[in-house]
Amino acid sequence: MSQLFDVEIICKTEKDTQNLAVDLAKLLPRNSSIALIGDLGMGKTTFVGGLAHGLGILDTVRSPSFNILNIYSSNVSLLHIDAFRLDGSEQATEALMLNDFLVPPYHLVVEWPERLYNFLETCTFKIIFSMNSDFSRTICIRRVRQPSRSTFPQEH
Numbered sequence: 001m002s003q004l005f006d007v008e009i010i011c012k013t014e015k016d017t018q019n020l021a022v023d024l025a026k027l028l029p030r031n032s033s034i035a036l037i038g039d040l041g042m043g044k045t046t047f048v049g050g051l052a053h054g055l056g057i058l059d060t061v062r063s064p065s066f067n068i069l070n071i072y073s074s075n076v077s078l079l080h081i082d083a084f085r086l087d088g089s090e091q092a093t094e095a096l097m098l099n100d101f102l103v104p105p106y107h108l109v110v111e112w113p114e115r116l117y118n119f120l121e122t123c124t125f126k127i128i129f130s131m132n133s134d135f136s137r138t139i140c141i142r143r144v145r146q147p148s149r150s151t152f153p154q155e156h
């Protein structure tokens, strides 16, 4: 098992957060689905920027709050969802038509995953962000499942 699949790391700076994500990106199994769990301003989008960089994606990653879904292409596609404005309902999640975009190989990474129906129950990684008193971030990476074809969204 990779040494980054079950760790808790303190990131003192934005650059540390990005570098951790760059390292993880190189180890991710194909078709990973990643929940980024943490309050406003914890560094979730910063982490996605590092994932993109680690996958060789040159675009600048910005919060997709307006679009909800951004897609970046490399030899794998990176789908970035910011579910902040969704309500967690099955209908709102189905309206994103993710099945059309989840063409393997991909990695799907979700900010505010509790607002995307069934995501926390099916994702393959949970990454939990918290802030320390010196404003550094503690980032816990947990591999919770193996990727499988039907990981997310689940077929009915």
Ligand SMILES: Nc1ncnc2c1ncn2[C@@H]1O[C@H](COP(=O)(O)OP(=O)(O)OP(=O)(O)O)[C@@H](O)[C@H]1O
Pocket (backbone or CB within 6 Å): 011, 012, 013, 014, 015, 016, 017, 038, 039, 040, 041, 042, 043, 044, 045, 046, 047, 063, 111, 135, 136, 137
């Ligand atoms: N390890 C770190 N130490 C200190 N500051 C950090 C760290 N990682 C990220 N930041 C800073 O935290 C701020 C918020 O980052 P970011 O936008 O990535 O958070 P977010 O979790 O995506 O927020 P939101 O919930 O609003 O989407 C940015 O100014 C970023 O530079």
Ligand SMILES: [Mg+2]
Pocket (backbone or CB within 6 Å): 044, 045, 046, 063, 082, 111
């Ligand atoms: Mg964000």
